[in-house]
Amino acid sequence: MGEGSERITTVEIYGQSYYVRGMSSPEYIAQLAAFVDERMREVSELTPTVDTLKVAILAALNIADKYLTARKKLQAVEQLVADRTEKMRASLDSVLHTDST
Amino acid sequence: MGEGSERITTVEIYGQSYYVRGMSSPEYIAQLAAFVDERMREVSELTPTVDTLKVAILAALNIADKYLTARKKLQAVEQLVADRTEKMRASLDSVLHTDST
Numbered sequence: 001m002g003e004g005s006e007r008i009t010t011v012e013i014y015g016q017s018y019y020v021r022g023m024s025s026p027e028y029i030a031q032l033a034a035f036v037d038e039r040m041r042e043v044s045e046l047t048p049t050v051d052t053l054k055v056a057i058l059a060a061l062n063i064a065d066k067y068l069t070a071r072k073k074l075q076a077v078e079q080l081v082a083d084r085t086e087k088m089r090a091s092l093d094s095v096l097h098t099d100s101t
Numbered sequence: 102m103g104e105g106s107e108r109i110t111t112v113e114i115y116g117q118s119y120y121v122r123g124m125s126s127p128e129y130i131a132q133l134a135a136f137v138d139e140r141m142r143e144v145s146e147l148t149p150t151v152d153t154l155k156v157a158i159l160a161a162l163n164i165a166d167k168y169l170t171a172r173k174k175l176q177a178v179e180q181l182v183a184d185r186t187e188k189m190r191a192s193l194d195s196v197l198h199t200d201s202t
Contacts, residue, residue, distance in 0.1 A: 013158055020162065029162075032169070036161045056157035057114055060137045061121065061130075063161060067168040068133070074175045081182055088189035095196050 014040045014052060039063055115141045115153060140164055 008019050009026045011033035020029050039059040047058060109120050110127045112134035121130050140160040148159060 016154075016158075018155065018158055020159070024166075032162050032165045035165045035169070036158065039161070039165075053117075053154045053157055054119065056154055056161060057117075057119055057137065058121070060140070060157060060161040060164060061133050063164045063168055064133045064136045064140075065125075067164055067171060068136070070168060070171040070175055074171055074178065077175060077178045077182060081178060081185070084182065085185065085189075088186075088193075092189070092192060092196065095193065 013037045014055070016052075036063070114138045115156070117153075137164070 006021060006023055007026075008021050009024075009029040011018055011020055011029060013033050013036055018033075020033070022029065024032075036059060039062050040055050043058045043062065044055050047055070049055060107122060107124055108127075109122050110125075110130040112119055112121055112130060114134050114137055119134075121134070123130065125133075137160060140163050141156050144159045144163065145156050148156070150156060
C-alpha cells in the first residue's frame with residue numbers, strides 16, 4: 001500500500017489521537033484506524049471492562065484471527081488455481097491429442 | 102476456527118496475562134496470542150515509547166493492514182479463478198465445436 005515517502009498521519013482510535021508514521025496514504029491509514037476502532041467498540045460491548053489496553057489487546061487478537069483465516073483461505077484458493085489450471089490444461093491436451101490421431 | 106463450546110484460555114501477551122473467552126482451541130488462541138505479542142515487540146523496537154496501549158494500538162493497525170491486504174488479494178484470486186475457469190471452458194467449447202463441424 002506504499003506510495004512515495006514516509007509521512008505522519010493523525011488518527012483517532014477509541015477516543016484517543018495517535019500519530020501514525022508510514023508510507024501509506026492518509027486515506028488508507030484512516031481506513032485502518034476506523035477498522036481498529038470498530039473492533040475495539042465491538043469488544044467493549046461484549047467484555048465489561050474499563051481497561052482500554054485489554055480492549056486493544058482483545059481487538060488485536062480478533063483482527064489476528066481474521067488475518068490468519070484470510071491467509072489460510074488465500075493459500076487454499078491459490079492451490080485451487082494451480083490445480084484447476086493443470087486439470088484444464090490436461091483436458092485440453094487430451095482433446096487435442098484425440099484430434100490428431 | 103470454532104470447535105465445540107465456549108471456553109476460557111489464558112495467554113500471555115507483552116508480559117501480561119489475559120483470559121480469552123471463545124470457541125477456538127487453546128492451541129489456536131495461543132497461536133493468535135504469539136502473533137499479537139510478536140507484532141507488539143516489533144512495534145516497540147521501532148517506536149520509542151513506554152506506553153503499552155500505544156504499542157497495542159499500533160500493532161492492531163499493523164495486523165489490520167495485513168488483514169485488509171490479504172482480503173484484497175483473496176478477492177483478486179477468487180476473481181481470477183472465476184475468469185480463468187470461464188476462459189478455459191470457452192477454449193474447450195471452441196475445440197469441441199471445431200470438432201463437430
